[in-house]
Amino acid sequence: MARSDKMLKAFQLFDEANGKDPNKEEFEGRLIPKELLYAMRMTDRLESFDSQASEPLQLTARCQHICRWEIPRDSYEMNRVGYLKWRQELKKFHAGKASEILNRVGYDEETIKKVVFLLEKKQLKKNEETQTLEDVICLVFLEFYFEPFMQKHDTSKLIGILQKTWQKMSAKGQQEALKLPLSKVTLDLISKALQN
Template sequence: MSKESEKLADAFRLFDEANSADPNKELWDGKVIPKELLYAQRMTETLNRFEPSASIALQLTARCQHIQRWEIPRNSFEMNRSGYLQWRQALKKYHAEVARKILSEVGFNSSVIDKVEFLLLKKQLKKNEETQTLEDVICLVFLEYYYEAFFQKHDDQKVIDILQKTWRKMSAKGHEAALKISFSEPGLQLVKTAVLN
């Protein structure tokens, strides 16, 4: 194993240890798993399928994209659009701080750490290839693992609006991958209404 691969494995281990403290749990494959630990593993698996040649920085970013997300709850900001946007910005900065600390501890150089921070802050979406790949993977993870439960809790118009916003964030390659996901029949109908009409 190369030195970089060893550091990557160490960072993944520390990211996973941090996310294992998530008090929120999810049942998956008969096991109860901390929610953000499961999300991080899904991000890595999806990135590996979608972009097998992803850089070390992008692999690291995918794994820590929601690191310790529960530490800044949504209700710590006003429950309106403005509060939501402030919450998202606060989360991005927090994830970048936690990631920077862990990556420094593991021994990554500043250029890798700066790139992970750049990607976590979603800079230059639609312009930077790696930021776009990260966004595609985030959207694919939502569609594959979280969309079915989401659409059952909301009215069709809200779901269609969210799907259209998600679609706009994705690249053509992301769209192609999304349309290969196995949706339920009602879920697929909403996807078709939102993005194929």
Template sequence: MDKFEKAISLIDNYNAEDPNTIVDEGKIYPVELLYSERMSQKLLEFRPDASDELQIAARAQHICRWKYPRDSYPMDRKGYLQWREDLKKMHADLTAEILKEAYYEDKFIKRVSFLIKKKLIKKDEESQTLEDVICLVFLQFYFEEFAEKHEDEKVISIIRKTWQKMSAEGHNAALKLPLSERAGKLVKRALA
């Protein structure tokens, strides 16, 4: 097993510990393991020539996320933003430990941490690519369930915020996703 395969395997081992499960195509998965596999798949569809750093950052995007539940922070905007920052730091730090165990050099590890922390979106091409992939995975796999739990106006607001984070290339890919009739209508309303 080479360094890259070892790093992916270690990330998957951590995410396989997620006590929360989801059924996909009749198979039960730990939630974050399935999410990480979807991130890798979508990244390679969107950017087949993605660097190893970007592939690892995508795979580790939500590593051990369940250990920091949203409801353990105040349920206001300040609490939400603090939760997001703490998650990014935890994801980056844990991934750095994994990459050291896989014998990666410091320069490589720093780049992966930079990407996981989503630094310089709109200015750094790989950071932007990671953000696009995050948005595409959300829209394709998680948007329907999210939309069912919220009023249309909130959903439309989230779509608009998501759209602002994406590149033109990301927009084009999003418009080609297989969405349900309701989801498609909400996207059209958000973009009108």
């Protein structure tokens, strides 16, 4: 996947920002800032899912959770309304952080607007790039984050989450999900979710 010098510089600045995440995750025997690892996984998954992805889409995948720890989930009420408010606030926050960095690197207004449009997940199911981003987010979630999540919730909640995840994905995304190196437990849950 071709990357311009400008994009590599933006990636570097996104990674420096995410490298400040105080939350760490173990990966290949090292502790890595959680959002930095997430950003690298998003880029890798986008590359394998859509090798022709546009520059704005590649930029968006890399900064999708930029500095997320700065607005913790528990700063909002721990219910559905609180969750939705938190998600809306995060979209604006990520868009602001990303725009700042893209401006600094010298991107034009049109590119920055496209990245903000994608970060805000506008026109899901209607806009091809928004849908590709959502597919990649779902694939990364299923491959790396679903199993740890599974330990904290009961089966009926997990099935509901898998059904919602599946509905957000395109047919191509769903096919890719079934090719992921998932455990038998996860695959069985997906199978149950798709039967209901």
